[in-house]
Amino acid sequence: MIHSINWQIATISGIRVETPTVKTYSLTLPDWSPHRAGQHYDVRLRAADGYEAQRSYSIASPPEQHGTVELTVEKVSEGEVSGYLHDVAVTGDRIEVRGPIGGYFVWDSMMEGPLLLIAGGSGIVPLMAMLRHRAAAPQKGPAVLLFSARHPEDLIYHEELDAMAAAGDGLSVVYTLTRTQPEGWTGYTRRIDTAMLAHVAGPLGREPLAFICGPTLMVETASNGLIEIGVGANRIKTERFGPTA
């Protein structure tokens, strides 16, 4: 698809609080283009003196949503752009964006094979676009999401994910909470490791299509673990978010 990727001025049409450190920004774009699940937008802030800061944020909304796009942003300590969005930006503000961008870490519902999604923290965001896209697809294959977070309140989209899993359309959602767990927690309580991957991904067979997104070290651990349990390297796509917040 050929379209302009020039910078444009988007208007923040809504802000939703997801967790204590995560908000979702709905943007209305004068030059909206269709996106693929997994793509991102670049956001640029420019000061009067010419200084600029630029970051990439994954699209959370599915390709089925037209005209607007939702970016879910985690506030990182000393983050210039995320700090501005969280502490300063309000509905009606205009921000400079460019996108959608990315042709590697993308999934569409026509791709073959069971879907294995592995998220660490805010790495869930591009995978959520994939799950929302899957939910809208007429034909659904089996899918598993393994979602690792530190604390219960860090599980972005928790209710929506539980509702998706309860829909009985072949998706199972598995959580691991690595630092604190609520009373009566029956999910995993440790970091993602090979044994966990074998247990969670086992039902999908040897050739799932895997998307891993999260902090760099978590992504590498999960990717190496999948290769250990026999998933082909060419079936694994990764997106690194850098150090943990």
Next chain:
Amino acid sequence: MDVDDDDPNRALTLDGNAVAGRLLELFGADMTANDAECAHCGGTHMMGEMIAFTHAPGMVLRCPSCGEIMLRVVETPRGVYLDVRGSALIHMAPGSRRA
């Protein structure tokens, strides 16, 4: 890729997806799904898979197979310097070109 577990920079590394916008400016194409061949080991990978280091004045992209540098970009007031001696070939598929 062999990685040194004690390397403090390792957790800071990103991948080609994170610099997709910058690559788009340089090449006029979405490069993340385009292939690049490493001049060191001969491995071919999509550029979204390349290991990116961006916490420096420039950005460095390394081969995910052998870890050698494939591409360096430095933007200065005098212009952009692009060092691609570590890449034997960079392929741009027609569909990735943008108007």
